[in-house]
Amino acid sequence: MFPFRIPIRDWISAAVDYLSTQFSVVFDSISNLVLFLVDNFKDGLLTLHPLVLIVVLGLITYRMAGWATAGVAVAGLFIVENIGLWVAFNETLALVLSAEVFVIAFGLPLGIFAAGSDRFNGIIRPLLDFMQTMPAFVYLIPAIMFFGLGLVPGVIATFVFAIPPLIRLTNLGIRQVPKELIEASDAFGATRAQKLFKVQMPVALPTVMAGVNQSIMLGLSMVVIAAMIGAGGLGAEVLRGIQRLEVGQGFEAGLAVVILAVILDRITAGFGQIKKPQ
Amino acid sequence: MSKIEIKNVSKIFGPKPERAFKMLEQGIPKNEVQAKTGLVVGVYDISIEIEKGEVFVIMGLSGSGKSTLQRLLNRLHEPTRGEIIIDGKDITKMDHNELIHFRRKAFSGMVFQNFAILPHRTVMGNVEFGLEIHGVDKEKRRKRAQEVIEIVGLQGYENSFPSELSGGMQQRVGLARGLAVDADILLMDEAFSALDPLIRREMQDELLELQSRMKKTIVFVTHDLDEAFKLGDRIAILKDGVMVQMGTAEEIITNPVDDYVTAFVEGLDRTGVFTAGTIMQPVKATAHVNDGLHTILHRIRRAGLSSMLLVDSQRILHGYLKAGEVAEEVKKESVDEKKKPHHSLIHSPETVHPDTHLTEVINLYSESTGPIAVVNDNNKLLGVIVRGAIIAALSKGYKPEDNGYTEQTGTEEKVS
């Protein structure tokens, strides 16, 4: 239609090149931090004998979700070990946990800030809405632009994809703290920090934990997708199954993902309901 | 110096409140101001002095500005105009840090209708809360919390969570949280309104009992006149953000300033408000300790009474005589007219103090057969309680003047 092609790709390349050279220190530090986290989680999980980890995860699941779920979790973990997906399983777990560390580190303060400022909430809300309407793999594109291929962009994309529910629910939880509780604290002469840590956060905790739960589940789904850009783990096994049309292998990897999903979901769903020991 | 001085305080919600003031100064009411400017009048131009140790009640219909006025006292709401002076300090001039410091020093927190206690903390943790905010160390606050838990009768529930307690017990936690703090002013906003009537009355009684020992300065918000009159040493009645009347229960009942107050007063359960002093009747006739039996019988017959109180020249009460017994005695000993009644004829009547509440008077009345005498601390006879007066007091629209009684005529009533 036109005699020329709009050079979007050239602009973008130029911009990304410019940014990644200008801010190479920033991107490098982020990369290193992500690698550090993932490696430590992975090493930590894999140095344990599988049996030990199975028992530990089983106990945590029992504490959070009761016998039945703990039974399912332990059986699932034995199956994963048995079908030779133990390492991939723990890689994925390490990726999810690393991404979640970033999600919590940024999501909580942003949520708290949004709860305290209607203006900031007004800005961030449509942004979060927009982020949630985007298909998951769209997040991979900017991530690979700045971090290349591998697990680092995978974790970064996962972080971006998984953070909205935590911000949203932290904000919501704090805003839902009854006005009188805040007034009661103020009447005693509570400072802002005292209100936050002694009243708002503890009262909002179940809602915040629902946010953590949702973000972990979103994170898990993203980590599997991130295998497309070389993040490894169970996602890579699924992908391999699909690419080679090996239905059985793909199914096994998928089953391991489901087992991980069940365990993470049940454990984090239980967080919100914990009472202080009597 | 009063504990709390509220000087011409107003609170207007919304931007550019001057617009509302202009209209309010011309006497335009709250709803019109709101319709024209969109500004909400919380309270307008209120001045009150609250004394140390007083239970001061703020009363009015929903939306009349009670909570707003109360929240101005610790600056949970910033006053738009006026001064609030507590312990001699103008709190409206304090900066944020001074205010936090002052709240810790002067306020025993707030008690709310919906309890507003922390769901994630035990009873102990909740009662400790105020002390924790004040930075009291753990051991000390445990000890103090335990004391207060016992005062409000929650011992044994220290480790229970709020969700395991009834409403009444949750409100005890709310109250204990305030009492644990060693500060004078306690703010209570509809604190008992969510409780069912029996528990509610029990809590009111307990509050009064606690108050008689602790002597806090309590500012109590309620929409219930019975509660207001039961608890309040003085009551301020708000209407549309304006204070329409302030005074003691009796002042308000006997002299409601307008229809709004009258409407409130008409819905009242009067037994808690009226006292023996308000409803007592002047003593029409008495017998003197030096009177002989015949004289006494004569007096009794002339007055048409079934019994007669016996006093001395100082009007000190010595007892009462029954008409039938006196007549019998006179028949027996017709010889000696001057003979004074034998002590077996002199019975001791039920006596009450003028401040005794009508509720108690009614109880006495239903139990006793003889007269009920109203006496002062020196046992001087001030008046009597007659059945008719009790019934009159219980009926609506009653004013003490209606029975022609005033304090003077009561004490100076001549022996007829």
Ligand SMILES: Nc1ncnc2c1ncn2[C@@H]1O[C@H](COP(=O)(O)OP(=O)(O)O)[C@@H](O)[C@H]1O
């Ligand atoms: N934060 C607020 N913002 C705007 N208007 C308010 C606010 N708080 C109270 N009001 C208004 O002020 C008036 C008095 O309210 P309030 O003091 O809560 O009444 P009450 O306690 O007597 O029921 C009401 O018209 C109410 O709508």
Ligand SMILES: [Mg+2]
């Ligand atoms: Mg109110």
